Every structure is written in structure tokens, then in C-alpha cells.
Amino acid sequence: MEQTSLFEVVMSLYRQRKLPELKTILSQLNPADIANIIENAEGRDAIALFRLLPKELATEAFAYIDSEQQEQLILAFTDRELREVIDELFLDDTVDLIEEMPANIVNRILKNTDPKTRAQINELLAYPDDSAGSLMTPEYVYLKPDMTVEESFAKIRAVGVVKETIYTCYVTEERKLVGVVSLLDLLTASYETVIGDIMDTNVISVNTKDDKEVVATTLAKYDLLAIPVVDGENRMVGIVTVDDAIDVLQDENTEDIEKMAAIVPTDKPYFKTGIFETFLKRIPWLLLLMVSATFTGMIITGFESKLAASVVLTAFIPMLMDTGGNAGGQASVTIIRGLSLGDIEKRDVLRVIWKEIRVAVICGATLAVVNFGKMMLIDKLLLGNSAITVTVAAVVCLTMVVAVFIAKIIGCSLPILAKAIGFDPAVMASPFITTIVDAVTLLAYFMIAQALLHI
């Protein structure tokens, strides 16, 4: 609500052409809020509002604006405006921008950067997508082990404003990362102290080739504000800051959740994804899972004559399938999340199965007992379904125990198996597990029915 009214105030001032007041208000806002306003404004209004901003704030806000609106702004920019924005952007943000823009805009951006920056951009663009290298920025503060604290402060004061963080400084020797020193360490040391004496030599770092999820979780695990990125020879090449790590964590969570719900992941917000695009993200799994349901159909067709002899059994197929699916989904999602948080490792597979077996037995038994009571009291007595006998109830309940047992074991082991052979465990979630568990449950149901009901 707040957000809307701020936007409305801005637009109303804009429409009344009260530009001095508007300028004052805009200059008071946070870059993230300004980005929100500009994203919501129409094309020509957006560029007009952007031009009302103080230069520094304009660039800061630009980095927060979504790529569609960024593209619109760049199209309206003069070369001079473009150069000003690109000059002030941090390199990792420029690289993100370039990765999202069409070729003609990329060319314009590169044409408007100085040769040194262009070389750095091209270097960063060469790292594979989703790697630490593509996420990092070379804009960090480095010190030498033989510098004094006083010299370090002089350097930080000189270069600080153009660095993404100054709160952690990296100590390098012949470009190799040898230590790390926090600004707090520097502040509490005397001016004559030598960096080599106070630096922490036990540095947590990641490799340029590491996946960006590894970068984010490592940074989070050690509560860092930035994590250094080194190449194969331990040469320092960049840092990833905590704000970017948070974005990675949130994106990875969204991606996992989408995969678990049988959706092809997208990195766009809901309303930014078109109808057809949304369709394309959802239809592959729907088709695959629909076609694989051929097996359940075949199983039912195979037992058709027996089902005809005991039609009452049909009524419990949905409940058995759903319960099996839910039980398997619980196990798989728990394991997928555990794998992604690092609570569970591949080598834990037997421990996991053993735990799930025990949980499955108690769950299955509880469900079976409740279901037996429900069938005899509600379905038979209350609803008067005379076809339900103790034997029929026993068949359903026994199937329930088997279904939950198998569902939990399949649910917990498939994600670990997927990880072991290099797939993303998240696709082994409920919808996938359900399809397998359905078939197994139906088979068990008909076999138990044959044995107990002699059909």
C-alpha cells in the first residue's frame, strides 16, 4: 500500500509539472524505492523521472531497475548519459546488464566504455554462467603485507568510494591471496602496525569455477560480508559481496521450489512472464507426467475384469494414490531440502533410508488404523455402503501400509540417487514421485485384493 501511494504522489507531482518539488522528494528516496517507481512508470515518464534524479542516485537506482525497463531507458539515453551511468556502475552490475541486453544495446554499451573497463568486462563475460567468476567484481581493496595501517587507511580513503566494499581488505603478494584484514582490525590497531602482523591468514575463498550456489552458501556459513574469488593458482581475481549472495540464495530457492512443483525454472517475476512463456515453463512436465500415467492405466486395464467383480475397490483408488503420493512427497521434499542445505550428504543414503523406514512404519500403521475405523464407521455404517466388508477394509488398509512404506523409500532415495549421478535432486519431488508411487500402489492394491478377496 505504502509503495503505491508513494508512486501516486510522484506521478501526480510529475503530471502537474511541479518538478522542483519532485526533484526534492526523489533525492530523499532510496535507490531501491526509486527503481520501483521507475519500473512502474510508462516509457516516456520513466526516462523523464530518471533525468530528474541527482546523477549518483540515478546510477545507484539504475542497478536496481529490472532489465526490461533498463533496456527502455538505454534506448532513450544519449551516448553521454549512457557513459555516465556505465562509468558509475559496479563492474558486476555492468556484466549483469550486458548479459540481459540485446546485441545492439550491448554494442552501444561497450562502445561507451573505456578500453580498460571493456577488457575487464570481456574477462568477466568469459566465465561460465552461474559460476563464481560471472558473479564477482574486481572492485575490491587489496593491501600488501608490508604496508602499515596508516598507509592502508590512506589507500582505502583514496580508492574506497569506487570499491564494492572496504570493510574487508584482501592482502596479496604477487597477486596471490595471502590474508584478509577487516576494517575493524585496522581501526583498533596502531598506525605503525604492519598489515602482515594483524592479517588473518586463514582465508575462506572460492574458486572462479565454483557454482554460484557454493559461493553464496559458503559466504553465509562463515557469516562473511564478502568472499574472495581466486583462480586455479590462488591468484585473487575478485570478490562477491553479501547482497549479491542473498540474491543468489533467493533465486536458488525459487528455482528449487519451481522444480519441485514440476515447473521449468524461470528467473522472471510472475507478472513479467508472458502467457505463452508461462505455458512453455509448465507444459513439458505436465506432458511427461501425463504420458507416464499410461502405466497406471495399463495396470487398471489388466485388472479390469477383477475390478468389475468387486467394484467397491474402485472407490478407494484415489485415496490410496493420494496418500501414497503425499507420503512420498513429504520424504522427497525433506531430503531435497536437506541436500540443498548441506544437512544431508550422498554418503548418508543408508542412514536416510533406515530413518524413513521407521517413520514409514509408524505413519503407515497410524493411517491404516484410522482408515479402518473410518471405513467401518463412516463409509459402512453412516453412509450405508454395504459392499464394504471387514476383508475389503483390510485390503485397503494393508495396501495403505505398503503404499506409504514404498512411497517413503522411493521418496527419500531418488533425490540422493539423482544427486549422485549429477542431476538436480529437486526434480525428484512430489509430481515425479507420485507417478511412480501410483503405479506401485495400484499393483500392490490389486495383488492384495486378489489374495484376500479371491477375485
Next chain:
Amino acid sequence: MEQTSLFEVVMSLYRQRKLPELKTILSQLNPADIANIIENAEGRDAIALFRLLPKELATEAFAYIDSEQQEQLILAFTDRELREVIDELFLDDTVDLIEEMPANIVNRILKNTDPKTRAQINELLAYPDDSAGSLMTPEYVYLKPDMTVEESFAKIRAVGVVKETIYTCYVTEERKLVGVVSLLDLLTASYETVIGDIMDTNVISVNTKDDKEVVATTLAKYDLLAIPVVDGENRMVGIVTVDDAIDVLQDENTEDIEKMAAIVPTDKPYFKTGIFETFLKRIPWLLLLMVSATFTGMIITGFESKLAASVVLTAFIPMLMDTGGNAGGQASVTIIRGLSLGDIEKRDVLRVIWKEIRVAVICGATLAVVNFGKMMLIDKLLLGNSAITVTVAAVVCLTMVVAVFIAKIIGCSLPILAKAIGFDPAVMASPFITTIVDAVTLLAYFMIAQALLHI
């Protein structure tokens, strides 16, 4: 793998009683790694290892150790050791610890803190669980608007090491929060500059009563390293730092994922949750969803005689149910995530439904066409199921369109409805949606069959 071998090295040195070497190694490690080692060690070994650590490192590591092992350590601590650890812990970590410990240990902790700290702890404990107040720490640096940069540095140097962050300083006047100044601002200003002149008066803050998820998402949105917490009168009472915000985000994501998979959320890692506890987290939803499948059973029973007349229809029940469930699950999970990321608001409900309707029509049509082909080519021709006629295939495909349509609309609207009436949208995910969609799909199936097959 690395982690294990580090643990093994430590334990092997420990068993050989090579304590000086062990001390040296331990003192080189990060607190988070040490915590890992101590968590994996058995009771008496854990306390012995803990006592080998340099004091400061010991306390830092203590804050990372899980609560079960923390309890074991405290039981083994002398009062003096306990006092040393508690003295060095940041207040928010002490409060977290107290919230996890049994009453006798809480009493011991409070007995071993000085009266001032005890008062602060009790104040923090009074805030509701999951509120900003319960998450914050009062250990921040505050400055006055009339202080100079030089005076500010003197203050930061004096108090910095016992504060959770010094990189953002808060400017207060009569305890009210009036501005914020970063250490970078201070470093790049001259010594005589007055804080009031360089502080940023547009401060992003949260209220003590705000939910911790709001705290974390606000901090993340504005890329802050810490966010100030104020009371109802804008008096500054604490800060929440970015590392704690990350933990909140990850916990909330886990909680959402668990709720979506019909699990009662837990904040313990997989292997720390006992068999019975895991059972208790999973059985409520399994029972509820199982019992609510009574409706699907009733629907099938109601159409029993008609099913007996056209047994071929039974074979497609699982496929129709699963596809409906998957389609609904996709929509609901997308909306739940969008709500939680702030991409979707309650007031967007009509826009969401309109988008889902269009996606549903294309998805339904595609699935129906593919399924018609599949039934005629694979089921009828290839598998030789002669009971499948064009009309039967039409019934199944028409039901498919209806099922997907209804599933998407129920799937997208229920989470928003849940949020509107104050429930957590995450429980409106696949399992819940599936149960409703199953019943609707079956009803549609039998009604369409009656109309087209005249059974």
C-alpha cells in the same frame, strides 16, 4: 569430504594426546568449522576440545554450535567458564541460547550474568517470538548529530570490538533515530566534519513488532549490512545484522517448502529430528488429506453402476487426477512463491486469475490433443484396448481440459484467499489443491461421460 578429513585429523591428534599440535591447528580454524568439529565429537571429547581453544575463538565457535551440543557443553562448564562464554557472546546469541535451553540451564546462565546484561536479556526475551524485537541485538554504535568525525572515530575505536557491526553507525537524538552514517562516509570525510552534515536522514528501519521475515526481506531489498529496529515512538532499540537476516530467509524458505509438502515445519536439521518427532510432523496432514479423500470415494461410489457399465473409464482416473493435481500444484506454488517474494499482492487476485485462465486454456488444449493422439495410437492401436472409442477418448480429453482449467483457477486463487484471511498461503500447495481438484475432476469426468456415452 574435506570436512570429514579435518575432523578425522583433529580426532586422531586428540586420541594420540598431541595437544600442543592440536591447539595450533584449532587456533587456525574458523569458528564455523570448529563448531562443526565439536558438534560431531562425543560428549567428553567435545568439552575437552572446546577447552583447548583460545578463549575468544571458543566463544565465537560456541555461537555456531547447535543447541543440543551447547547444552552438553554448558552442563560440563564450570560457573567461571560459563560466565566467560556468556560475557563474550553477543546479546542476540545469548537470547537465542536461552530460548533453546531447559529451565535449569537458563537459571544458571542468568545467575552468571551481570545485572545490567540480565536486564537487557529479559527485555529482549519479552518480545514475541519471530518478531524483530526477539531477533535484534542492542549492541550497535550510536553517534550524536553534533559529534565530529574525529570524535566518532574515537568512539568507534573505544567500543567497536564489542559491537556486532561498526560499519553502519546510527545517529540518535534523545534516543530517537534521526540518521545513519556508514564507516565509508566517515573515512572519506575530514576530521572536523559534523555528523549531522553527512548523515543520511532517510533511514530504512523496522519496528520491534514487525515479523522477522519483514526484517530480513527489507534488509535484503535495500542491500543493507544491518537494519535498525525502533519502537513505536521511533526510539532506536537495536539492530539486526545481515548474517542473521540470511538465516531468517533460509529458515523461512525451508518452512515454506515444508508447508508446501504438507509437513508441519520444524527448525531442526533432518538427522537431529527423532523418528517419532518426524512422524508427528508428517502425520497430521497425511491423516487430514486421507480422510478428506472420503469425498472422492463417495463420488465414485455414486457413479458405481455407471462405471460398471463402462469399465474402460476407470483406467483413466489416475491420469486425470494426477494431471489435474500437477496443473493445480504448478499454479499454487508459483503464486505462493510470488506472494512470499512480494512479486504478487492480494490486490492482484483478478490479474492472477485472468493470467491463469489463459495459461490453463493453452495447457489444457495441448494436453488434450496429445492425450487424444496417445489414446488412439498407443492405447487402442498399439496396446489393442478395443474398449477405447473416439467418444471415450473425447470424454477423457474434454475432462482433461476442464480439470486443468479448474485446477489452475483453484490453485492460483486459494493461496491469495488464504493470505487475505490471515493464513499462510504455503499450506495451499499441491497436496491440498490435489484433494480438491481430485473431487472436481471426478465429478466432471462422470458428468461428461454420462452426457457423451449415455451411460
